[in-house]
Amino acid sequence: xxxxxxxxxxxxAACGGSPAADSASAAPADGRRYGIGAPASDSLLGAMDRDxxxxxxxxxxxxxxxxxxxxxxKAQCAMCHGQRGEGMAPAFPQLVGRPAAAEEFxxxxxxxxxxxxxxxxxxxxxxxxxxxxxxxxxxxxxxTDDQVYALSxxxxxxxxxxxxDATLDAASLRxxxxxxxxRFVPDDRSPPGDR
Amino acid sequence: MKxxxxxDDMTAAADASPALTRRDLLAGAVGTLGGAMLxxxxxxxxxxxxTPVLPSVPDDATKRQGGxxxxxxxxxxxxxxxxxxxxxxxxxxxxxxEELAGNITPSDLHFERHHAGIPALDPDRHTLTIHGLVxxxxxxxxxxxxRFPQVVRTHFIECSGNGRxxxxxxxxxxxxxxxxxxxxxxxxxxxxxxxxxxxxxxxxEATWFLAEGGDACLMSRSVPVPKAFDDALxxxxxxxxxxxxxxxxPMRLLLPGWEGNINVKWLRRLELGTxxxxxxxxxxxxxxxxxxxxxxxxxxxxxxxxxxxxxxGPGRIAPRGWHAISxxxxxxxxxxxRVEVSVDGGASWSDAELLGxxxxxxxxxxxxxxxxxxxxxTLLSRATDEAGYVQPTRAALVAARGPGTDYHFNxxxxxxxxxxxxxxxxxxx
Numbered sequence: 001x002x003x004x005x006x007x008x009x010x011x012x013a014a015c016g017g018s019p020a021a022d023s024a025s026a027a028p029a030d031g032r033r034y035g036i037g038a039p040a041s042d043s044l045l046g047a048m049d050r051d052x053x054x055x056x057x058x059x060x061x062x063x064x065x066x067x068x069x070x071x072x073x074k075a076q077c078a079m080c081h082g083q084r085g086e087g088m089a090p091a092f093p094q095l096v097g098r099p100a101a102a103e104e105f106x107x108x109x110x111x112x113x114x115x116x117x118x119x120x121x122x123x124x125x126x127x128x129x130x131x132x133x134x135x136x137x138x139x140x141x142x143x144t145d146d147q148v149y150a151l152s153x154x155x156x157x158x159x160x161x162x163x164x165d166a167t168l169d170a171a172s173l174r175x176x177x178x179x180x181x182x183r184f185v186p187d188d189r190s191p192p193g194d195r
Numbered sequence: 196m197k198x199x200x201x202x203d204d205m206t207a208a209a210d211a212s213p214a215l216t217r218r219d220l221l222a223g224a225v226g227t228l229g230g231a232m233l234x235x236x237x238x239x240x241x242x243x244x245x246t247p248v249l250p251s252v253p254d255d256a257t258k259r260q261g262g263x264x265x266x267x268x269x270x271x272x273x274x275x276x277x278x279x280x281x282x283x284x285x286x287x288x289x290x291x292x293e294e295l296a297g298n299i300t301p302s303d304l305h306f307e308r309h310h311a312g313i314p315a316l317d318p319d320r321h322t323l324t325i326h327g328l329v330x331x332x333x334x335x336x337x338x339x340x341x342r343f344p345q346v347v348r349t350h351f352i353e354c355s356g357n358g359r360x361x362x363x364x365x366x367x368x369x370x371x372x373x374x375x376x377x378x379x380x381x382x383x384x385x386x387x388x389x390x391x392x393x394x395x396x397x398x399x400e401a402t403w404f405l406a407e408g409g410d411a412c413l414m415s416r417s418v419p420v421p422k423a424f425d426d427a428l429x430x431x432x433x434x435x436x437x438x439x440x441x442x443x444x445p446m447r448l449l450l451p452g453w454e455g456n457i458n459v460k461w462l463r464r465l466e467l468g469t470x471x472x473x474x475x476x477x478x479x480x481x482x483x484x485x486x487x488x489x490x491x492x493x494x495x496x497x498x499x500x501x502x503x504x505x506x507x508g509p510g511r512i513a514p515r516g517w518h519a520i521s522x523x524x525x526x527x528x529x530x531x532x533r534v535e536v537s538v539d540g541g542a543s544w545s546d547a548e549l550l551g552x553x554x555x556x557x558x559x560x561x562x563x564x565x566x567x568x569x570x571x572x573t574l575l576s577r578a579t580d581e582a583g584y585v586q587p588t589r590a591a592l593v594a595a596r597g598p599g600t601d602y603h604f605n606x607x608x609x610x611x612x613x614x615x616x617x618x619x620x621x622x623x624x
Contacts, residue, residue: 032393033393033394033396034342034343034390034394036335036339036342036343036394037333037334037335037339037394037395038333038334038335038339039331039332039333039334040324040325040326040332040333040334041334044322044324044334045324045326045332048324048407048463048464049326049464049466051405051407051415051466051472051474052472053468053470053472053473054470054471054472054473055470090282091282091283091284091285091286092285104488105484105488105489105490106488106599107484107490107597107599107601108484108485108486108488108596108597108598108599108600109486109597109598109599110598110599111363111598111599111601113599115479115601117479120479121478121479122473122478122492123473123478125473126473126474126475126478126479129472129474129475130474130475133412133413133415134311134411134412134413134475137284140311140411140412140413141413183488183489183490184478184482184489184490184491184492185485185489185490185491185492186491186492186493187491187492187493187494187495187496188491189491189494189496189498191498191528191582191583191584192580192582192583192584192585194595195498195587195591195592195595195596
């Protein structure tokens with residue numbers, strides 16, 4: 001049906017086009033459609049559309065505590081990221097740590113300063129989004145939403161971002177402000193002069 | 196006569212004696228009887244040959260039949276370029292720049308950088324869905340994509356971290372592959388993303404879209420919508436054939452000139468929205484800390500850069516006399532307008548010749564002839580793009596971004612030539 005609707009457009013374009021124009025070359029242009037592709041199904045979107053934006057509007061129901069997160073971390077994360085989140089270079093980055101030398105965002109001055117969740121990440125929603133989509137390494141995407149809240153809580157608490165007796169849910173995760181969120185600036189390079 | 200090893204002396208050895216050897220005679224005689232079937236067996240027929248050194252060639256290839264046709268081509272046995280795989284699922288492997296010519300990177304030598312390994316995807320099951328702030332959420336199969344008008348473009352992809360090792364620690368033993376091997380150039384075939392967005396009907400309020408891959412980390416990056424209507428592509432072919440699995444088979448996003456990571460491989464979903472998603476790969480990674488205590492985010496366009504790939508270390512220039520200094524230059528902001536070469540460590544510069552037209556957001560090969568008289572030299576290259584941006588020294592990059600800068604390295608680099616011709620890396624520019 002959709003293809004039939006396109007035909008008059010093809011003819012109109014052929015008449016107004018170059019002498020050599022025919023139905024093969026007079027294809028839809030300027031935002032017109034070809035009618036290719038199938039409507040995206042709700043089931044497909046439901047399975048794939050699980051990203052969490054920076055305002056946390058999409059955060060699901062559920063909750064988890066720091067203590068629950070610690071047990072999960074030791075069982076499913078520590079083998080790669082270390083018992084205390086110290087990481088295992090180069091594949092498994094350090095997650096936890098607030099060394100004094102790295103406070104105040106001095107990363108440009110010293111390449112050895114570790115970029116951790118606590119001293120570098122700008123949004124707590126990123127933590128939830130990433131753990132849910134990509135972790136744990138051996139079974140990506142296998143964690144329940146409660147488990148993702150718990151692991152987020154544990155990692156934020158270990159980085160001194162939230163209290164160690166905290167419980168995270170959608171509302172409390174949205175309220176978390178990362179310590180250095182305001183240090184990020186858009187790309188301000190202006191060619192040709194800027195590096 | 197022994198089988199000729201693949202050394203620089205090969206030509207001389209081949210010219211040394213036109214006389215037929217026992218092996219030639221034997222191989223020739225059998226060849227007459229057995230035809231091409233035996234073409235690959237001269238070493239096995241030679242009982243005198245106890246320790247064969249591959250590859251082996253007849254002393255005079257014009258005196259016997261050559262090899263047979265084959266279902267798949269292979270490189271000459273004399274050519275053995277390899278990537279440098281490191282790491283496993285979160286691994287990378289660099290292109291051997293010093294072994295390539297021209298602009299196109301052979302697909303099997305395209306650099307790799309994966310964050311959760313290379314997914315095994317069935318092209319008949321993989322789909323691309325466009326949704327969010329669109330009039331018509333649509334799902335496309337690979338066959339659907341191929342019904343749209345195609346475009347063929349040559350562009351580079353460069354990893355955002357290319358050059359980190361040479362920036363941090365410019366050791367003399369570094370190779371071109373190690374210094375800058377996370378850049379590769381391909382001829383890509385696909386559909387303009389604008390065509391797909393028109394099909395779905397992007398709503399006017401949409402300003403960003405999320406691109407998500409179908410690997411085990413569901414790689415996801417936020418992209419400003421105007422890039423889609425500028426030059427963004429969804430590609431399914433590379434250098435005349437379907438994408439390699441390591442390059443995103445069966446389909447990937449291609450954002451010409453933008454940092455490698457955002458060219459999402461194994462593309463499965465594009466969601467239109469009103470703000471960036473702040474994914475892990477655009478916040479905790481791929482950002483540029485600055486000396487003023489801030490960090491740049493969404494540093495998409497790769498600045499102009501160049502690299503001499505011949506001569507390149509470790510190696511030795513020989514003999515004295517004329518040599519072609521050759522390399523590649525590229526810019527994420529458009530065409531390369533000029534490449535200069537210095538043979539005195541940057542004290543003086545002269546224009547190199549650009550070999551062929553400089554395509555936008557692609558590599559261009561350059562060369563400058565140089566007469567080596569046996570002295571010491573420091574060979575450098577410096578690219579200027581059509582935006583007027585001039586590739587900076589390492590010192591200028593450190594001054595602008597600090598020694599802790601972590602991505603988007605484009606400092607001038609080159610090679611030191613010692614009096615005996617020995618070539619080593621020079622990164623302290």
